[in-house]
Amino acid sequence: MKVIQAKMANSKTAQPLKAPNDVWRRILKYKMLYVMVLPSLAFLFIFHYIPIYGASIAFKDFWVTKGILGSPWVGFEHFEKLFRTDKFWQVFRNTIEINLLRLVFGFPAPIILAILLNEVRNQLFKRSIQTIVYLPHFISWVTIAGIIFTLLSNEGLVNKAIIALGGDPVNFLTSNGMFRPLLVLSGIWKEVGWGTIIYLAALAGVNPDLYEAATVDGANRFKQILHITLPSLLPIISILLILNFGSMMNGGFDQVFNLYNTMVYESGDVIDTYVYRIGLTQGEYSVATAIGLFLNLINFVLLVIVNWTAKRIGGQGIY
Amino acid sequence: MVRSKSISGTIFDTLNILFMLLLAAVTLYPFWHVLIGSIMPYEESIRSVIYLFPQRPTFEAYHYVFSKDTLVGALLVSVFVTAAGMLYQLFITAITAYPLIKQDLPGRTFIFMYIIFTMFFGGGLIPYYLLIKSLGMVNSLAVMIIPAAISTYNMIVLKTFFQNIPLELEESAKIDGAGYMTIFFRIILPLSVPALTTIGLFIAVGQWNNWYTPMLFLNDKDLWPLAMVLRDILINNNMELTRGGSYVSQEFMLGDTIKNAVVIVSVVPIIIVYPFIQKHFVKGVMIGSIKS
Numbered sequence: 001m002k003v004i005q006a007k008m009a010n011s012k013t014a015q016p017l018k019a020p021n022d023v024w025r026r027i028l029k030y031k032m033l034y035v036m037v038l039p040s041l042a043f044l045f046i047f048h049y050i051p052i053y054g055a056s057i058a059f060k061d062f063w064v065t066k067g068i069l070g071s072p073w074v075g076f077e078h079f080e081k082l083f084r085t086d087k088f089w090q091v092f093r094n095t096i097e098i099n100l101l102r103l104v105f106g107f108p109a110p111i112i113l114a115i116l117l118n119e120v121r122n123q124l125f126k127r128s129i130q131t132i133v134y135l136p137h138f139i140s141w142v143t144i145a146g147i148i149f150t151l152l153s154n155e156g157l158v159n160k161a162i163i164a165l166g167g168d169p170v171n172f173l174t175s176n177g178m179f180r181p182l183l184v185l186s187g188i189w190k191e192v193g194w195g196t197i198i199y200l201a202a203l204a205g206v207n208p209d210l211y212e213a214a215t216v217d218g219a220n221r222f223k224q225i226l227h228i229t230l231p232s233l234l235p236i237i238s239i240l241l242i243l244n245f246g247s248m249m250n251g252g253f254d255q256v257f258n259l260y261n262t263m264v265y266e267s268g269d270v271i272d273t274y275v276y277r278i279g280l281t282q283g284e285y286s287v288a289t290a291i292g293l294f295l296n297l298i299n300f301v302l303l304v305i306v307n308w309t310a311k312r313i314g315g316q317g318i319y
Numbered sequence: 320m321v322r323s324k325s326i327s328g329t330i331f332d333t334l335n336i337l338f339m340l341l342l343a344a345v346t347l348y349p350f351w352h353v354l355i356g357s358i359m360p361y362e363e364s365i366r367s368v369i370y371l372f373p374q375r376p377t378f379e380a381y382h383y384v385f386s387k388d389t390l391v392g393a394l395l396v397s398v399f400v401t402a403a404g405m406l407y408q409l410f411i412t413a414i415t416a417y418p419l420i421k422q423d424l425p426g427r428t429f430i431f432m433y434i435i436f437t438m439f440f441g442g443g444l445i446p447y448y449l450l451i452k453s454l455g456m457v458n459s460l461a462v463m464i465i466p467a468a469i470s471t472y473n474m475i476v477l478k479t480f481f482q483n484i485p486l487e488l489e490e491s492a493k494i495d496g497a498g499y500m501t502i503f504f505r506i507i508l509p510l511s512v513p514a515l516t517t518i519g520l521f522i523a524v525g526q527w528n529n530w531y532t533p534m535l536f537l538n539d540k541d542l543w544p545l546a547m548v549l550r551d552i553l554i555n556n557n558m559e560l561t562r563g564g565s566y567v568s569q570e571f572m573l574g575d576t577i578k579n580a581v582v583i584v585s586v587v588p589i590i591i592v593y594p595f596i597q598k599h600f601v602k603g604v605m606i607g608s609i610k611s
Contacts, residue, residue, distance in 0.1 A: 030499070129342070142530050220327055285449070289442075300440060
């Protein structure tokens with residue numbers, strides 16, 4: 001999804017400059033159109049641009065009673081304090097490590113599934129499987145976490161099966177060793193199907209003659225996948241891979257927040273959940289805003305790097 | 320696409336189909352497990368490992384769920400928030416997308432950048448929280464609807480769709496003296512029903528699943544939508560369904576059955592609209608990728 005989202009941002013609208021009179025004439029002609037875009041511009045101003053101004057409390061000693069303007073400036077004090085906090089670096093590391101795991105295991109999954117789906121010859125069967133695997137994308141993480149708890153709790157399905165087979169029950173939900181695999185696997189379970197859409201779209205454009213020619217030349221299925229299917233996916237894979245690095249600091253709040261508990265903070269607490277807790281549970285508004293701002297800054301820098309890289313590789317940026 | 324049938328090819332096909340069936344089972348079984356768990360008597364559930372079908376199904380948990388004001392109220396809130404939010408967001412998104420298809424609209428690039436920028440940079444959670452608080456939207460259902468006026472992604476998809484509507488239709492309407500507002504309502508919207516339906520359903524699913532906004536801003540349990548009640552029951556393990564009530568034996572008896580029933584109640588509407596979205600969403604994603 002992200003690539004489309006980002007790529008669609010890429011709308012070059014440069015136009016030749018015309019005489020000022022002409023501009024005014026067009027403004028008058030189009031005045032109703034300005035009225036039409038006005039509501040959303042106003043909403044975005046209120047709900048998006050004002051909070052950006054509000055982020056200035058990261059540099060202030062914010063008191064709710066004094067308001068944003070009335071609170072005194074403290075410069076980088078909150079940032080300095082933050083960078084000296086071990087807990088901050090722990091969630092920072094967790095976020096990156098979890099995202100690297102997601103990259104290694106979660107990223108190839110939809111590619112493999114798309115290739116295998118592409119090999120299914122019966123179209124009705126293929127469409128049925130697609131319908132089924134897209135479904136979890138539409139279910140919220142709250143519901144999925146609920147289902148996971150039912151399956152993996154100490155009295156859940158999986159542990160009942162383990163006990164029935166003579167094993168010892170496993171603490172899937174409260175052990176630090178299990179939490180990251182849980183995040184990665186449940187993430188794959190939910191999104192692998194949805195992730196294939198963009199690859200299948202790319203494969204739909206591959207000329208069937210290529211496969212026929214390969215068959216005539218004696219290439220078996222595996223060789224066809226290796227030499228035809230995979231190369232046709234390579235451009236989109238590289239773009240998505242690069243984009244993936246652009247979201248390296250996003251911990252996936254919905255998933256982690258609904259699955260984690262105090263027992264697994266050590267392995268599973270990410271920046272987003274940390275911000276939520278210290279900001280809204282402990283009321284440290286300024287510190288939480290400082291982290292948010294720091295995060296946004298890294299994301300923005302990553303985005304610029306990613307875009308530059310994408311332009312170098314694919315000749316087209318994402319913004 | 321005709322491919323020669325070799326032995327290795329046949330083996331591959333068979334394994335592939337088996338894998339697909341396995342994948343389908345892995346995807347669907349958890350839902351089935353919950354569904355069966357919601358109608359299986361407790362005594363039976365502790366005895367069996369894998370639920371295929373209960374011997375004596377019971378709908379006690381559903382009776383219980385629908386007899387509670389909290390859950391029925393939450394269901395109504397969810398329906399309201401979903402319907403109102405969808406119409407509102409769809410309208411604002413569409414009316415913003417239309418002017419942007421005019422290539423020679425002065426300031427178009429600026430307006431576009433102004434909207435796109437919000438996708439990449441924001442003030443973060445706390446400033447947003449403080450803003451909503453100062454606007455007095457805490458403990459008001461308005462917070463579930465008003466702030467999410469426009470989704471940038473949906474706006475771009477709609478804009479791409481509008482661009483493909485033949486210009487001649489608009490030109491002839493203009494000759495008849497129609498203004499842009501009339502053209503938008505009388506020509507653009509009716510011709511875009513498929514795209515509007517798809518995006519509307521996407522918005523609806525998002526609204527229906529939204530537990531995050533109520534968690535942040537709705538402390539009053541009477542205002543909670545189903546997703547939030549679900550979260551309270553599933554994640555916080557709060558079985559206190561009756562307002563001001565306490566743990567009563569019935570809840571202990573039903574236990575997980577109630578949890579399962581609530582999951583089913585929240586998932587069923589999505590399963591019902593799913594075929595309709597499914598028909599369109601691949602197309603929606605395509606529109607997005609054709610653009611680039």
